[in-house]
Each structure stands twice: as structure tokens, then as C-alpha cells.
Amino acid sequence: MPAKIAIIEDNAAFRKIIDIRLKAEGYDTVVAEDGLTGLEMVRNEKPDLLITDLMLPGIDGHKISRMLKFDQRYRHIPIIMLTSRDLEEDADIAKQCGADAFIVKTTKARIVLDVIEKLLHKVTDFRETA
Amino acid sequence: MRILIAEDDNISRKLLKTSLEKRGYDVVATKNGVEAWNVLASNDAPQLAILDWMMPEMDGVDVIRHLRSAKMKQYTYIILLTAKGHQDDIATxxxxxxDDYLRKPFNAKELHARVRVGQRMIEIQNQLEDHIRRLKELDQLKKDFLAMVSHELRTPLAVMKGGVSLCLDGVAGQLNDTQADLLGDTLENIDQLTRLITDLLDMSKIEAGKIVLRRDTMDLAFSVRKALNAFKYSAGEKGITLKIALNASSLPVYADADKIDQVFNNLISNAIRYTPENKEITLGVDILANDYLCYVADTGIGISDNNLKKLFSKFTQFSRVDGPGYKGTGIGLTIARGLVEKHGGKIWAESKEGEGTTFNFTLKRRDRPTVLIVDDEPKMVDVIEKVLSHGNYHFLKAYSGEEACELAQSEMPAMIVLDMVMPGLDGYGVIDKLKNDVRTQDIPVLILSSAQIEPDKISGENDAGAIPIMTKPVKPKKLIDSVESLIKN
Known part of the structure; x- marks a missing residue:
């Protein structure tokens, strides 16, 4: 059975791109466009991995990560924060919130896919940039 | 304008008051030094004060000393009123x-002339402060703008890059050769724009002092080899040969590997851009007594002395070669300088027109974090060093506040153990100086003092990174743990 990946991204075009790319790689996907819906989606769908934007309407990516990682039922789900912000402090906060990787949005698709692959096989690799 | 006068003699005070009021000044009259000090220390103190020297309890000079040692928001121009006529006394x-003095008995003409001088000085002072404030606001605005813009630009870029990549990878159906070629060019230009924005963002981070180093023991030789591999292809396209000159197979250094890579990348891409076809570029590291000297030497047409000086300033671009080529933002070198200096190194270029240009930078030859120990008591410095010697550190020692600031700025230690009570520049002064320098503001400090600490006097104490305080004598284990956690953080 293919791995299921949840995507939370408010930019419709970028959401579509991740979705198409992941499907082309053979993954199952579920998508949400804001934090609250996204969190609900993860709780219902129990995906194998979550890719979330940082700045989102409602609950932001940091909060989503914290809420999932502090919950016994969902803490095993690897989280990739995919964002257009790249301040060191954003990455630091992401790490503190329990995210498993912090990737800048303009990073090559191949690198992102490698990180997904590694995380699905439980290898933590923090911070990959273009 | 409001003027404060302090004069214990009733007749003299009245005389001063009426004389000034006749000229339209608003006068606040006080009878002694204590009263005068209370007015001067208040929130809307007059900017000009005429103080009598000889007053009971707190005399005029006492008030002045008090005022000048307190950090007041505004400058008060002070005319000292004195019956003493000796040159020495005036000097005191x-x-x-x-700022000025007036001898008693004074005549009204001289009084008004001196007050007018003061008024002029205050006006100039106010204008200057106004300008500085406005410049600071503009600078902040520019930094915020740059950070915001960089972020807002990256989002649409990510969408473009993602979409074009999907097409190129055939995910959206097979492409014919022309389509693939056109999309390939598009992607290349998106990447170029992305680099440009990343450069701008890095620049704004460096200027705002927001670059945080993640230092660890790394291998400089590995960085050089990595850089060579990264640029082999683009250099090869231009027929340029990249060479390596290393004296050792491994060169351990305590630095941020990502940032050092970035420095090499910026220097090499710059060299490739300005080196004509079929020439060579050499990357190397020389081992000096205290430093590693890293260099990128090209065999291009060189830079004139005049341009050499401007090289590391922002947005400087010289047309060193004609014809097409990658046009950079011209801030790659400025970024390189910021990163090298943050490591406590220096960066400079040497060039001979017609023969080529060499970019050099130095890094401290240390493979361990550096701890700067500051105490005016040499024995105490030795004790601290001994306690910490079990950790894997390199030590620097300073025996005064002045020496500490100098070493902190030139060596960029990983942390500082600081005594507070020292003659000359004390611990509070050292912290104030470090926190006000973009380069040193992030160096963690551990206060180790036998005296009571006054938190209000510590600059930046209200910020998130409050400074940890330990009192002497300190338990060795506690000191070791604190130093370690401050360096790791």
C-alpha cells in the first residue's frame, strides 16, 4: 500500500504542485488549506507523513506541529515544514515544536522527495535548503 | 526657551531671573543644588541651566558631575556661575x-551673549539628534522591507519553479524538444532569480545582525574539495580549470560549515564570472601561525587599486569582462565579508591589473570553541581556566574591560565569562559595548561576580536572552555546565 501524505498549504497553486508531484511519485495524498481543517484532517486520516506550510490562516505550522507532537496518538507522524521563510529562528522554533525537517519552498523537488523518503523510513534529517 | 537657574543668594537669584525674563526666557529658579538636581532629573528638564558653583550641601559642580554620569535622554547645556576667578578653578x-562659565559679578550683556551661545549649541544638538533618529528609522524600515519583500517574492517563485519542474520531468505529459528547451531556460532563470533573492535576504540578515552561527568542529579541506566539485561543471563550460592547493588532507577548524561553504561559493562564482575563457582558478588554504589563510586566485584581468577598495561594499559591480555572463547582484562579496567577520576573520583582495585577482580570508586556527575569561584578578582568571580545562576549549584571557572588548571583537569567542567589578571599564560597560555591536551582540555572556548585581544596569537585560549570573565562589560543576550549555545553545 502506498504511503499516505497529508498536505496543509494555503497557496492553491503550490498546494496543487505538491499534490501532483507526490501523486506522480506514487504516494496517496490528502490536502487542507488552513490550519484548523488541516489539524482535523491529520487526526481523521492518520497519514504516514505531514507536509505543512508555516504561515497559515487560523493555526500556523508551528502550532500544528506542537499540537501533534505533544499528542501520544500522533507524535509518530513525521512533519516537514515547507515554507518560504528562512530565518534561522524560524527553523529553531520549528525544531522546538517537534518538526522533523525544515525546508525552504524553492528547494529542488528531488531533495524534498529524498527527505520524505528518509522520514518515512524514520531517519531524521533536520534542515535542508536549496 | 526654559532656563533653570540655581543660586543660593537671594539677591543674585532675583537679578538673574528678572534679567532673563525681560529677554523672554521662561525661568525655573531654584535655591540650591538639590532642588536643581531634582528639576534636571525630571522628565521635562530645561535644556539650559545656569548653576552657581558655591552652594551649601550640593554645589554646582556636584550637580554637573551627577548629571554627566547619569545617562540622561537629553543633553543639558550648563553655564557655571563662579566668583572664583582662578584659571585652575575654571578648568575644574x-x-x-x-559647557561654559560666567564670572560673578556678571553684567547683563555678557549673560545674554553666553545664553545665546548655549541656545545655538542646543539647536545644533537637537537637529543632529533629529537626523540620527530619522536615519535609524529609515534604516529599520529598509531592513523590514527587504525581509518582507524577499519572503513575498519567494512564494510565487516556488510555484513557478514547482510547475515548470513538473512539466520538465514529464509528470504533465511528454514534451517535445522545443518545449523542453524553452522550459529549461525558464527554470534556469527562475533559479537565477531565486539566488538573487536569497542574496538580498542574506544581506538584510547580516545588516540586522540576524545571522546566527552554528559552529562546530569542521574540516576546511573538505569544504574546499566540496566547493571545487560544486563548480567543476560551470567552470568547465567556460573552459576554466579549477585547481586545489592544500597543505594537509584535513584542516580542522571551529566554524559554521554552511556559512564557510557560502563564502567559498560566493568567491568562486565571482571569480568564474570575471575570469576569461581557458584560464585557471586556484582554491587553497595556507597554514599560518594563528590563522588559516584561505584564498581564491583567478587569472583574470585584475582590478584597479581604486576599485579594490570599493569591492566589498554593497551593490558594487565592475565590468571586468565584456560580453554576456551571469550578472550578479554585486552583494556576494559583501555577504562573504559579513560571514567571515562574524567568525572573527578578515577578508581582502589583492590584484594586479592584467595578472589576476586573489581573494583572501582568514579563519582562526582553532578546532575547539573559544572561551574568553575576563577578570582584573589574574589569580581568578587562572582558577576559572583550571575549572574549565576539563572541557574541550581554547582559552583567551583579558584582565580589564577594555582588553575584553578588544579581544571579543577581534577573536569572536564562543562565549565570555565576565567579572563585573573592574577598574576602568567594568562588566556593565563591557556588556553595553558588546550588545551595541552587531557583530558581538550574540556572543553569550556568563556573569561571574562577587558583588551584588544590579540587573537594571545591564544592557539588554529585558530582552529574551537574559544574561545568566553566578556569584563567587562558584561550584566548579555549576560553572562547567553553564559554560557548556551557553556554547551549545
Missing amino acids: GLEAGA
């Missing part, structure tokens, strides 16, 4: 911080 008053 001026040394204490008076």
Missing part, C-alpha cells in the same frame, strides 16, 4: 562637564 568646572 569645565572638566567636570560644564
Whole structure:
């Protein structure tokens, strides 16, 4: 059975791109466009991995990560924060919130896919940039 | 304008008051030094004060000394009123911080002339402060703008890059050769724009002092080899040969590997851009007594002395070669300088027109974090060093506040153990100096003092990164743990 990946991204075009790319790689996907819906989606769908934007309407990516990682039922789900912000402090906060990787949005698709692959096989690799 | 006068003699005070009021000044009259000090320390103190020297309890010079040692928001121009006529006494008053003096008995003409001089000085002072404030606002605005813009630009870029990549990878159906070629060019230009924005963002981070180093023991030789591999292809396209000159197979250094890679990348891409076809570029590291000297030497047409000086300033671009080529933002070198200096190194270029240009930078030859120990008591410095010697550190020692600031700026230690009570520049002064320098503001400090600490006097104490305080004598284990956690953080 293919791995299921949840995507939370408010930019419709970028959401579509991740979705198409992941499907082309053979993954199952579920998508949400804001934090609250996204969190609900993860709780219902129990995906194998979550890719979330940082700045989102409602609950932001940091909060989503914290809420999932502090919950016994969902803490095993690897989280990739995919964002257009790249301040060191954003990455630091992401790490503190329990995210498993912090990737800048303009990073090559191949690198992102490698990180997904590694995380699905439980290898933590923090911070990959273009 | 409001003027404060302090004069214990009733007749003299009245005379001063009426004379000034006749000229339209608003006068606040006080009878002694204590009253005068209370007015000066208040929130809307007059900007000009005429103080009598000889007053009971707190005399005029006492008030001045008090005022000048307190950090007041505004500058008060002070005219000292004195019956003493000796040159030496006047010198004492001026040394204490008076701006001007007036001898008693004074005549009204001289009084008004001196007050007008003061008024002029205050006006200039106010104008200057106004300008500085406005410049600071503009600078902040520019930094915020740059950070915001960089972020807002990256989002649409990510969408473009993602979409074009999907097409190129055939995910959206097979492409014919022309389509693939056109999309390939598009992607290349998106990447170029992305680099440009990343450069701008890095620049704004460096200027705002927001670059945080993640230092660890790394291998400089590995960085050089990595850089060579990264640029082999683009250099090869231009027929340029990249060479390596290393004296050792491994060169351990305590630095941020990502940032050092970035410095090499910026220097090499710059060299490739300005080196004509079929020439060579050499990357190397020389081992000096205290430093590693890293260099990128090209065999291009060189830079004139005049341009060499401007090289590391922002947005400087010289047309060193004609014809097409990658046009950079011209800030790659500025970024390189910021990163090298943050490591406590220096960066410079040497060039001979017609023969080529060499970019050099130095890094401290240390493979361990550096701890700067500051105490005016040499024995105490030795004790601290001994306690910490079990950790894997390199030590620097300073025996005064002045020496500490100098070493902190030139060596960029990983942390500082600081005594507070020292003659000359004390611990509070050292912290104030470090926190006000973009380069040193992030160096963690551990206060180790036998005296009571006054938190209000510590700059930046209200910020998130409050400074940890330990009192002597300290338990060795506690000190070791604190130093370690401050360096790791």
C-alpha cells in the first residue's frame, strides 16, 4: 500500500504542485488549506507523513506541529515544514515544536522527495535548503 | 526657551531671573543644588541651566558631575556661575562637564551673549539628534522591507519553479524538444532569480545582525574539495580549470560549515564570472601561525587599486569582462565579508591589473570553541581556566574591560565569562559595548561576580536572552555546565 501524505498549504497553486508531484511519485495524498481543517484532517486520516506550510490562516505550522507532537496518538507522524521563510529562528522554533525537517519552498523537488523518503523510513534529517 | 537657574543668594537669584525674563526666557529658579538636581532629573528638564558653583550641601559642580554620569535622554547645556576667578578653578568646572562659565559679578550683556551661545549649541544638538533618529528609522524600515519583500517574492517563485519542474520531468505529459528547451531556460532563470533573492535576504540578515552561527568542529579541506566539485561543471563550460592547493588532507577548524561553504561559493562564482575563457582558478588554504589563510586566485584581468577598495561594499559591480555572463547582484562579496567577520576573520583582495585577482580570508586556527575569561584578578582568571580545562576549549584571557572588548571583537569567542567589578571599564560597560555591536551582540555572556548585581544596569537585560549570573565562589560543576550549555545553545 502506498504511503499516505497529508498536505496543509494555503497557496492553491503550490498546494496543487505538491499534490501532483507526490501523486506522480506514487504516494496517496490528502490536502487542507488552513490550519484548523488541516489539524482535523491529520487526526481523521492518520497519514504516514505531514507536509505543512508555516504561515497559515487560523493555526500556523508551528502550532500544528506542537499540537501533534505533544499528542501520544500522533507524535509518530513525521512533519516537514515547507515554507518560504528562512530565518534561522524560524527553523529553531520549528525544531522546538517537534518538526522533523525544515525546508525552504524553492528547494529542488528531488531533495524534498529524498527527505520524505528518509522520514518515512524514520531517519531524521533536520534542515535542508536549496 | 526654559532656563533653570540655581543660586543660593537671594539677591543674585532675583537679578538673574528678572534679567532673563525681560529677554523672554521662561525661568525655573531654584535655591540650591538639590532642588536643581531634582528639576534636571525630571522628565521635562530645561535644556539650559545656569548653576552657581558655591552652594551649601550640593554645589554646582556636584550637580554637573551627577548629571554627566547619569545617562540622561537629553543633553543639558550648563553655564557655571563662579566668583572664583582662578584659571585652575575654571578648568575644574569645565572638566567636570560644564559647557561654559560666567564670572560673578556678571553684567547683563555678557549673560545674554553666553545664553545665546548655549541656545545655538542646543539647536545644533537637537537637529543632529533629529537626523540620527530619522536615519535609524529609515534604516529599520529598509531592513523590514527587504525581509518582507524577499519572503513575498519567494512564494510565487516556488510555484513557478514547482510547475515548470513538473512539466520538465514529464509528470504533465511528454514534451517535445522545443518545449523542453524553452522550459529549461525558464527554470534556469527562475533559479537565477531565486539566488538573487536569497542574496538580498542574506544581506538584510547580516545588516540586522540576524545571522546566527552554528559552529562546530569542521574540516576546511573538505569544504574546499566540496566547493571545487560544486563548480567543476560551470567552470568547465567556460573552459576554466579549477585547481586545489592544500597543505594537509584535513584542516580542522571551529566554524559554521554552511556559512564557510557560502563564502567559498560566493568567491568562486565571482571569480568564474570575471575570469576569461581557458584560464585557471586556484582554491587553497595556507597554514599560518594563528590563522588559516584561505584564498581564491583567478587569472583574470585584475582590478584597479581604486576599485579594490570599493569591492566589498554593497551593490558594487565592475565590468571586468565584456560580453554576456551571469550578472550578479554585486552583494556576494559583501555577504562573504559579513560571514567571515562574524567568525572573527578578515577578508581582502589583492590584484594586479592584467595578472589576476586573489581573494583572501582568514579563519582562526582553532578546532575547539573559544572561551574568553575576563577578570582584573589574574589569580581568578587562572582558577576559572583550571575549572574549565576539563572541557574541550581554547582559552583567551583579558584582565580589564577594555582588553575584553578588544579581544571579543577581534577573536569572536564562543562565549565570555565576565567579572563585573573592574577598574576602568567594568562588566556593565563591557556588556553595553558588546550588545551595541552587531557583530558581538550574540556572543553569550556568563556573569561571574562577587558583588551584588544590579540587573537594571545591564544592557539588554529585558530582552529574551537574559544574561545568566553566578556569584563567587562558584561550584566548579555549576560553572562547567553553564559554560557548556551557553556554547551549545
